[in-house]
Amino acid sequence: MTCSRRNFLKTSGVLATGGLLAAGASDSRAARLAEDFATGDFAGRYASLFGDQTVSESELIQLILPEIAEDGAVVPVTISSELDGIERLYLLADKNPTPLVAEFELTPLLALHLTARIKLAESSRVTLVASREGQLLRCSRWVKVMRGGCGSG
Amino acid sequence: MAGSIRVRSRREGEFLELKVLIEHPMENGRNRDAAGNLIPAHFIEQLALTLNSQPLVTVNMAGSVAKNPFFSFRLKQAADGDVLRVAWRDNHGAGDSAEHRIELNR
Numbered sequence: 001m002t003c004s005r006r007n008f009l010k011t012s013g014v015l016a017t018g019g020l021l022a023a024g025a026s027d028s029r030a031a032r033l034a035e036d037f038a039t040g041d042f043a044g045r046y047a048s049l050f051g052d053q054t055v056s057e058s059e060l061i062q063l064i065l066p067e068i069a070e071d072g073a074v075v076p077v078t079i080s081s082e083l084d085g086i087e088r089l090y091l092l093a094d095k096n097p098t099p100l101v102a103e104f105e106l107t108p109l110l111a112l113h114l115t116a117r118i119k120l121a122e123s124s125r126v127t128l129v130a131s132r133e134g135q136l137l138r139c140s141r142w143v144k145v146m147r148g149g150c151g152s153g
Numbered sequence: 154m155a156g157s158i159r160v161r162s163r164r165e166g167e168f169l170e171l172k173v174l175i176e177h178p179m180e181n182g183r184n185r186d187a188a189g190n191l192i193p194a195h196f197i198e199q200l201a202l203t204l205n206s207q208p209l210v211t212v213n214m215a216g217s218v219a220k221n222p223f224f225s226f227r228l229k230q231a232a233d234g235d236v237l238r239v240a241w242r243d244n245h246g247a248g249d250s251a252e253h254r255i256e257l258n259r
Contacts, residue, residue, distance in 0.1 A: 032199050037215035074219045097183065098215045105211040109204060111168050111227040116212075117219035119181075 036100050042092065045099040046127075049090060050136060055129060058137035061086075063128045065141045072120040072145040079104075079128060080113040088131040091116075095124035120145050158239050160253035168227040169255065173202070173239055175223075181216025197222060200241045204228070209237070231255050 036049065064078040079089060089104040101118050120126070120143060127140045161172040175197065182194030196216035202209040210226055235255040242248035 032213040037198075037213070093217060096217050098181065098217050100215065101217045102212055102214040105208075105213075107208055107210060109207070109209050109229060111229045113168070113227045114210075115223075115225040117223050119179075119217045119219050 032103075036103065037098060039097045040099065042094040042099040042127075045092065049100070050129065053136055055136040055138045058130075058139060061128060061130050061137055061139050063126065063139045063141050065126055065143050067142070068144045068146065069120060070146050072122070072148045074117050075120050075143065075145075076115065076117050077126070078113070078115045081130070083112070083130075083132060084108070086112055086130045086132045090129040090131075091118070092127045092129070093118065093120050093124055094127060096121050120148070122148050157249045158241070158251035160237065160239055160251060162231075162237070162253065162255055164257065165227060168229060169231040169257070170225055170227050171202070171237065171253075172225045173200075173223070174221065175200070175241055175249075176221055177241075177243065179216055179218055179220045179222065195243060195245060197241045197243045200224070200239070202226070203238045203240075204231070205235055206238070231257065233257050 036045075038045075060083050061081040062079070064080070065075065069075045077091065079091070085108075086106055088106065091101045091103070092099050093101050096119070102116065104114070106112065118126075123143065123145045125140050125142050127138060130137045157176045159174045162169055164170070177197050178195055179197065180192050180195040182191065184192045186192050194216055197214060197218070200212040200214070200222070202211070209228075212224065214222075233256060237253040237255060238250060239253070240248065240250035
């Protein structure tokens with residue numbers, strides 16, 4: 001099936017409400033899908049985001065996190081890549097109540113080197129999926145959390 | 154919410170590094186206050202950066218981004234006087250925006 005989930009949602013009008021809200025309040029090009037940021041388990045969210053698309057492990061994207069995070073409420077993340085043409089990044093914390101932490105829509109004006117600070121509820125794998133020219137690339141890191149980010153996620 | 158955004162830019166090798174700090178509680182709705190009551194979810198849903206009105210990067214997020222969100226990005230090219238605009242809105246419909254003029258020789 002060539003129809004991607006996002007295109008399906010666009011054409012089916014599911015995005016209409018979110019689109020209007022986003023247009024009214026910000027300069028964003030695309031709507032935020034509330035369902036993507038709903039609580040749930042990682043496997044379910046991963047399946048709903050990427051469906052049956054092939055996701056390849058890649059060393060061409062670097063995901064840098066501390067191996068041990070003293071405080072799960074503030075965990076620094078660095079994402080970088082020399083690859084051109086990455087359009088979108090999905091950052092997921094596998095054990096967080098809200099597995100999708102953030103989704104970045106990138107443009108060619110950026111060099112891919114970005115940092116953020118996230119919360120981790122407990123020790124877990126952190127997964128990054130990058131979409132580039134219809135391909136999905138993935139890398140993951142394990143983070144040991146000494147003190148959970150109090151109800152984080 | 155005026156003045157919730159702080160922006161810095163500085164040269165980093167061949168790139169221009171942008172740092173964006175936003176004051177926001179980023180409550181995910183699962184924390185409790187001192188009296189044991191749940192603190193309602195209150196988090197930034199979307200952060201949008203534009204350069205001279207052109208989209209640069211948009212971040213969609215949930216309450217699992219840390220309190221007082223801090224991001225940095227690298228611009229491939231920038232010119233003196235380019236205007237970076239940073240805007241956010243949260244799940245209560247509140248928001249803020251700020252403009253930052255890029256000065257390469259600072």
